[in-house]
Amino acid sequence: MKIAVYSAQPYDRRFLDEARQRYAVDAAYFSDPLTLDTVPLAQGCAAVCVFVNDQLDAAVLQALHALGVRAVLLRCAGFNQVDLRAAANLGLFMARVPAYAPEAVAEHALALAMTLNRHTHRAYARVREGNFSLDGLLGMTLNGKTVGIVGAGQIGTAAARIFKGLGCTVLVSDPAPTPQLDGVATRANLDELLAASDIVSLHCPLMEATRHMINAASLARMKPGAMLVNTSRGALIDTAAVIDALKSRQLGALAIDVYEQEANLFFHDHSSDIIADDVFQRLMTFPNVLVTGHQGFFTIEAMREIAAVTFDNLACHMNGTPCANLLPASS
Incomplete structure (x- = not known):
């Protein structure tokens, strides 16, 4: 064959x-x-x-x-x-x-969150230029913070266990029972999770019920200044609404490994091209946004x-x- x-x-x-x-x-x-x-x-x-x-x-x-x-x-x-x-x-x-290897994607979600929180990507660039200033690199200690995991499949479960191991309080929202997370996470509905979480990490499939589940209304319910991480599917997020929330500072930071219009961008070298996607280009102007090119699975x-x-x-x-x-x- x-x-x-x-x-x-x-x-x-x-x-x-x-x-x-x-x-x-x-x-x-x-x-x-x-x-x-x-x-x-x-x-x-x-x-x-x-x-x-x-x-x-x-x-x-x-x-x-x-x-x-x-x-x-x-x-x-x-x-x-x-x-x-x-x-x-x-x-x-x-x-x-x-x-x-669900742990691969879960570990990448953690890597995104920690990089964005502690600004290690910016510190790396500074130090290479001989700039050792700490201004603008202030982060928060994750131990003791609340992390909301949306979707408790194999990847979400792995992510919940990782954040629990860091000393975080973990909330999980999933329509199915989650006995595998007993003693690891506390179940909550989505609104409760959004309101309480310092970091929200998305780990659910894309379907009509989840398309743009993160939109203007759900962003308004998030804890002001919280971080949003998406390593699942780009269309879980209404990108235009996220940009508005970043501009108003309702959303404190965004880390994504997926993007709704990624098909013509990701997995290819566009370093010599003019990227015509204005929404993506707008995202890249924010210092509190971190984007990777769908590499969460790549181990x-x-x-x-x-x-x-x-x-x-x-x-x-x-x-x-x-x-x-x-x-x-x-x-």
Whole structure:
């Protein structure tokens, strides 16, 4: 079987090639994202492998099916970009990697919070220029502060345990029961969590119920001067509302590893380009905003897990065996 890998970076090829040695699979790697225009790259392939910002709407899925593609493998956990109804109607095998080294993303959330709080990124730049002044670098001690974790899946649970280990009081908001956090976090509804937390960290999936869950109204309910951290999905945040809250100083600081309009920015070098996204450029003018380019997952352990599960999923399709990672069908 031959598989077309879209949005492939050199590191993707390294880990996918390492994993596929156990299977009778050939791979064609393309740095291009999957769009309707790039579907023809999958000619002769029975499966495609895609990442978080690849397009999987009805038109793309139909075009892939017409080429003979019968399996779509997501090397990520989120699937908000997939037209599930179209996939089900076409009878496509659709599988994802539901969890991979959740501690990696949780640790990155902590790294963002600590960097922004203690201004280590600014201190690093200063010291390299011979400036050892401490003005503007004042932070707060995290021990004893309240951290709100929104979403208690595997990543949110790992984040809650990390912040608890720092001596923080941890609140968690999740519609599902959270017995795994007994003795670690106290359950609270979202409004209570926002009002009480010095740091709010988002760890929930993107769906209609969570799209722009952080908006003008929820920002107004946050503790004045609190920090917001997002390592989940960019569209959990209404970026325009966040900018207004930063300008009014209702929001004290923002750390994001994801951005709602990241598809045309992240995972590529734009250092010689003019970035035309005015909202993103406005964010970058704030000294109390820290942005990383969707690297929270990017550890050796996570990349190996992603590659292994991706090819395990493909093996299920090839062998006709049950797959625990199938995407849910939409009726």
